[in-house]
Amino acid sequence: MKFKQQINGLHAYQPGKTTDEVKKMFNLEKVTKLASNENPYGASPKVKEYFANANIDFAIYPDGYASNLRAAVANHLNVSEKQLLFGNGSDENILIVSRAILRPGLNTIMADLTFGQYKHNAVVEGAEVREIPLTKNGEHDLNNMLAAIDENTAIIWVCNPNNPTGTLIPSDKLKQFIEKVPNDVLIVLDEAYTEYITDSNYKDSLGLLENHPNVLIMRTFSKAYGLASFRIGYAIGSESVIAQLEPTREPFNNTVISQQVALLGLEDQAFINECKEKNNAGKAQYVTYCNERNLHYFPSQTNFILMEVKADSDAVFQGLMKRGFIVRSGNALGKQGYLRITIGTEQQNSELLEKLDEVLKEEGVL
Numbered sequence: 484m485k486f487k488q489q490i491n492g493l494h495a496y497q498p499g500k501t502t503d504e505v506k507k508m509f510n511l512e513k514v515t516k517l518a519s520n521e522n523p524y525g526a527s528p529k530v531k532e533y534f535a536n537a538n539i540d541f542a543i544y545p546d547g548y549a550s551n552l553r554a555a556v557a558n559h560l561n562v563s564e565k566q567l568l569f570g571n572g573s574d575e576n577i578l579i580v581s582r583a584i585l586r587p588g589l590n591t592i593m594a595d596l597t598f599g600q601y602k603h604n605a606v607v608e609g610a611e612v613r614e615i616p617l618t619k620n621g622e623h624d625l626n627n628m629l630a631a632i633d634e635n636t637a638i639i640w641v642c643n644p645n646n647p648t649g650t651l652i653p654s655d656k657l658k659q660f661i662e663k664v665p666n667d668v669l670i671v672l673d674e675a676y677t678e679y680i681t682d683s684n685y686k687d688s689l690g691l692l693e694n695h696p697n698v699l700i701m702r703t704f705s706k707a708y709g710l711a712s713f714r715i716g717y718a719i720g721s722e723s724v725i726a727q728l729e730p731t732r733e734p735f736n737n738t739v740i741s742q743q744v745a746l747l748g749l750e751d752q753a754f755i756n757e758c759k760e761k762n763n764a765g766k767a768q769y770v771t772y773c774n775e776r777n778l779h780y781f782p783s784q785t786n787f788i789l790m791e792v793k794a795d796s797d798a799v800f801q802g803l804m805k806r807g808f809i810v811r812s813g814n815a816l817g818k819q820g821y822l823r824i825t826i827g828t829e830q831q832n833s834e835l836l837e838k839l840d841e842v843l844k845e846e847g848v849l
């Protein structure tokens with residue numbers, strides 16, 4: 484059959500091991516997964532209440548325009564409803580944008596290391612991928628990203644804060660960068676972790692939309708809202724860009740349930756603030772650990788931390804898994820000698836760090 488040639492070189496997404504699989508493999512009673520930056524506190528209690536009383540008409544298609552959720556998000560962000568695009572997670576919004584814009588002959592610019600789906604979708608669409616190494620501090624190298632632009636550049640991906648380094652671009656630097664990007668290049672700001680940002684210098688990027696209709700911001704209910712299983716994310720852009728993207732979206736890409744639970748999650752901002760505070764305290768546990776053991780880490784504005792282990796990442800990853808903790812090996816992320824750990828509850832963090840001491844002793848690091 485006539486598959487796109489570029490698909491031959493691609494691998495399907497490899498999900499990590501589930502907690503059930505690891506329980507079986509190592510005969511463990513308790514396994515804690517701190518690998519995918521999900522919220523360790525779950526979702527707002529209002530979502531659980533909803534499920535106890537949900538009354539859904541199974542046979543009826545969902546609202547394809549997500550009208551109620553759209554109105555609520557528009558109100559929450561103080562933008563117009565026409566500035567929003569809802570996707571089956573930000574993953575789908577990345578796909579929608581790529582599908583609408585990228586094609587052979589065009590190129591797209593992104594960091595190396597960053598979130599893998601930008602490159603993946605670009606390859607599917609046959610566009611040239613230009614990856615610009617991060618600076619030593621794990622930040623986007625905005626000057627080199629600018630230098631990589633030519634007349635065939637279509638999209639620049641800026642993951643802010645960046646996954647997997649957790650680093651945030653200072654707001655003034657980001658603004659200067661955006662001012663230098665040509666108007667016909669779409670700048671995607673992927674802000675999957677925006678709710679976790681504590682840096683007091685951070686200015687909400689929504690303000691950039693006013694003067695820069697070529698900016699598209701992506702946010703999600705998967706991380707701080709604790710609703711990853713429902714697959715719902717949204718993009719915020721200028722009305723003209725959103726109107727161009729809408730036709731490439733599937734007509735019913737968000738389920739009835741995902742729309743309703745996202746609405747409940749959005750209404751419970753007290754829960755988000757509580758998670759943000761707890762996350763910040765949890766982050767301090769890892770920072771203290773690294774400082775005390777002289778392990779490098781990247782300053783994180785997210786709910787995960789990329790930290791050095793001074794040993795083979797896979798060996799440390801395996802050692803933790805045997806002891807009931809699933810994290811992400813740096814090898815899987817392109818950062819050897821490091822682990823990416825999702826910040827869990829206080830107790831999960833201290834248990835994990837205790838086990839990490841054991842593993843690092845085994846590896847001769849401590």
Ligand SMILES: *Cc1c(COP(=O)(O)O)cnc(C)c1O
Binds near residue numbers: 574575642646702716
């Ligand atoms: C988790 C993540 C996503 C995907 O979010 P979904 O809404 O669950 O698809 C997108 N971008 C970044 C940077 C992420 O870390």
